[in-house]
Amino acid sequence: MTDEKKYDGSNIQVLEGLEAVRKRPSMYIGSTDARGLHHLVYEVVDNSIDEALAGYCKNIRMTIEEDGSITEVDDGRGIPVDNQPKYNKSALEVVLTILHAGGKFDKDTYKVSGGLHGVGVSVVNALSEWLIAEVRRDGKVYRQTFAYGIPTSGVEVVGESDHTGTTIKFMPDKTIFETVDFKYDILLNRLRELAFLNKGIHIVTEDKRVRANEDELELELASISEADSGEDDLEGFEFTDEDENGDGTATAGGKKSKKQSAIPQHDVSKDKTHDLFYEGGIIEFVKYLNRGKAVLHENPIYFEKQKDGIDVEISMQYTENYNSNVYSFANNINTTEGGTHMVGFKSALTRAANTYIQKNGLEKDGSGLSGEDIREGLTAIISVKLLEPQFEGQTKTKLGNSEVKGIVDSLVSDGLSEFFEENPKVAVAIFEKALLAKKAREAAKKARELTRRKSALEVSTLPGKLADCSEKDASLCELYLVEGDSAGGSAKQGRNRAFQAVLPFRGKILNVEKTRMDKALKNNEIASLITALGAGLGEEMDLERLRYHKVVIMTDADVDGAHIRTLILTFFFRYMPDLVTAGHVYIAQPPLYKIKKGKAEYYVYSDKQMKAKVAEIGDKGVTIQRYKGLGEMNPEQLWSTTMNPETRTLLQVTIEDAIAADEIFTILMGDEVLPRKMFIQEHAKEVVNLDI
Template sequence: IHRQTKVSALETVLTKLHAGAKFGQVGGYKVAGGLHGVGVSAVNALSSWMRAEVKRDGKLYMQEYKRGKPLRKVRAISRAKGTGTTIIFEPDPQIFPEIKFNLQTILNHLRQQAYLTKGVKITTKDLREEEEKSYTLYFEGGILSYVCYLNRDKEVKNKIPFYVEKEINGTRVEIALQYTNEYTETVFSFANNIYTSEGGTHLSGFRTALTRTLNNYAREKEYLKEKNENLSGDDVREGLNAVISVKVKEPQFEGQTKTKLGNAEVRSIVDSVFLESFLAFLEEHPQDAEEIIKKCIISSRARLAAKTARETILRKGVLEGFALPGKLADCSSRDPENSELYIVEGDSAGGSAKQGRDRNFQAILPLRGKILNVERARLDKMLSNNEIKSLIIALGTNIGEQFDIKGLRYNRIIIMTDADVDGAHIRTLLLTFFYRYFPEIIKRGYLYIAQPPLYRLQLGKEIEYAYNEEKFLKLQEEMTKEKRIKKELTGKKGKKVIKRLRDEEIKRLRKEEEIEGLSEEEIKRLREIEVTPEKKINIQRYKGLGEMNAEQLWETTMDPKQRIMKQVIIEDAKEADEIFSILMSSEVAPRKRFIQRKAKTVKNLDI
């Protein structure tokens, strides 16, 4: 019995807020693993029923709940061997009308937890279908295995990954890292097994120590001469894949979402642990150290070249007032809140867009062909690409270290490409560009994808647009049926009925809704009318935006009152990062596996 609540410890944990959840190998109950202290008690409150079973002292104890309220006290129901806890619950359908668990989301989270708590085996079973699916997650190497998993399809620089685990003043630090030939940084930081997407003091301590250690080593071994600049933070993090995990007794998380660690003392602890151990690693593995340093120096040279190119671009932008003759057709509004930029594929579509737009708030930037794949290119190469330069100048934010969201000239940036394979590729290249170099634009919800129609259907004077195959088939049926209905009703047998029908009532007939004033026999006759093949509809399949005239493009894709757009959001940063690496990097094997895995789910492939 709990001293304060006067009920069992099990009931306290399942019904009281801030009762806490603990984990830790040494000594047990060492660090807290929750953010708000409401986890299992909140699940209980939001479940129509819950049952908890606990094995201990040779017995199996059980307690049941209904919508968070215990039905009876904890009681022993049988003998049992071993120890363990089982929680079974059903989300309340009154609160969650649609209950559907995503297996992949659950597995991703559990896999992460298995990496972070080495030696723990997690078994997951999916019993929703006839054929049971079972998954076992066990990683003896912990976060070292995690880094190897992240780099499983990449060319690594240091064949032996770095790993350290050490505790100072009750704070346990665990770091694993490995460099690859990629140009982007992939670092995941955790505090008490909680993913800190915004980083915090543990990440700051790691980054500071990494830069200082590599500079000291490069100077000592004369990779860097006196005349050479020090390596910057960006230089030493290019191609880095790392996992940082700290266990803190009293973690202080910042912000509303609590995804940033704020404990000041953790910075110096991580700095100290990593600096000492990583320097020793470099000394013990000189070949790996040389590969790492060489990559950092190449990155530094590219950064300096990019800086020169960027300064040139900025000077050009200032001189031309960010106007690109023949490229950017700017809007008259200078208020970013009310301005939008359409990034359009090709000059033909750009011409229609320029003619059809509202010049007051819509700017058009046509791109020529496929832009550079920035996943495979450094910043200096990017900035020498004309299409990339045009886009950077049009955005107005600068790029890299000088990026400033306050300079953004449009709060709606809309990617508008053809509805074919080439259009999809260009769209993916642009998404990679924004994700890697302008993530703040995505985070603020400023990036959109236009949804131009696939089909135009015309029957007489009636015109409809279909944005997907399902809508296309439905419109075909409805438009043909309406024509047949009208023809039947103009015959002798239908004259009496047609006098009592208006156009909107005919449309209601298509949706099989009742119409007042018609007898059951008349309604039955009208519904028996079937689509006949001789009633032809003029169908146009839009392969490219250039096939639409200015008026059609405005009506279907650019008119704020009628257009359909998809907002680009990042729900899972780790998954997004992995997907971009798989699809856009130079490594072929992971992309091939991805295609093979997803091939069966593709419908209406336009090739």
């Protein structure tokens, strides 16, 4: 596209200054943990994506350099470097040092933009030890340097170039962030998402870091035990230490350890360079999401419409799975709380489905399908791009533009009606599955009503095997989910009965990834868990009725224990996602070894810690006991190492990336064997014990 409109310093408008960013960084990037750290990269990349949406950028490259800094390059027009009249500074300096400064507020410059609307790159600058901006524009290469958001040079001409574009290099400030260790896979997932959502844009990602302690890593991998290899690397989930001591530390085995991420320190991606280019856009996105699933129709359904300056794209495909995955985006932002585009999609889908089954006599009683029925097994992407998105909700990820609902509704309604008429075999397959889902839903409704009645607080209605606590304030109560009667017995005897409850499971709970809700609710272990928690499940879940604010999964440190833990997490993710997102789910960290020398006893949590401790105290006169299961610990040991709030370490489970989490659960727990086999073969050598 030719640059027909003027884009220079006069396009850069200023709303406010940069004063408070370093004092209150969380107000601008959400947090100063790993999530906030990665957000810095997203803000820089968003500027390049906005250039691409305006038609001036085709190529973006993001590199993690060997020193851990970030380099992001695009071939857009280049940030203007001429004088910005109001501040009498170069436009480049204004953009990088003043909040809400950028071309995004000029409707003639950018029709659509994402990110934080001009906050982004100046915030990145403010929170970086150093930042270097290079602009290729007007046949020259311009450069300006910064430290902690303050210019350390003026705009200098450092070369010539036949191309245009912007390069931003920065090193996050170690005094601001809890960690400055970028996780390549987290960045890769987001940039892949952007490549899908913006078809035709070419994004390359690369990680140049060299592992400094290669010999140590090889030793660590060589010492991975059976228990270590059973640890689940659940991409998309993040585990963080509970701050038991209130000072940023947690206590493990009687010794304090700094709060740290339990995500393995070595990224799971085998390749460190990825070329992301998807000409098919969200059609390829849906195929990517369903690549490990059996699909009902080979080619995804696709609709596209432009109206009143709003672009709408929708792609959808049905699978044989029992859960639905509908993801919505507005200006490339994942609207996890939905909004008007999601409402329009769901209502049109349900209406089009019922119109078709009634017209073709596919249902005898004529009661129709619910939205839940027709969405079973559906994977869909809804992407809207508009000039002035209005975001609502607690996390500002809910689209509020009322005009979007009608556009999406008419697009889906007309498009699906036409598709069903032109593809009757596919339509029948979809609706036969939906009608089976309806029968299952009706059966599940009866089961839910039963569990709802049982979820009243009267002790007599609670599961018989539940050893409840006496405390009635849910915010103080903990529920331990324990594997087997032996471990359950130790936990019941060792716990603090005032605020700790114990619910033992007999064997492995049902794999809900392979069954519908009605069958899941008939499973005794699952029914007992739902009843004990007291908050219901699915869309009807009410966290106000939750009886325990800490739900702790406590399983053996072996392969079977890891499997049971994954089964429970799968159930929570599919049927109780609110429980996870609200931060109520934890994983206990029982010790793997007890080391004894004389009268001194030490509890350690991995092979690596065991070897380090033996090297520290000397191996003469040392006895080492490996715990094969929780039941091998007496109640006092289990309490002091794993259940005592003063000495334990808990990992809090959060959904870091819902799309990645869905993918990993589908692979690990779904019907398709080949994807699971390939996943295990690819990542087996990369599994590292979660050392706490």
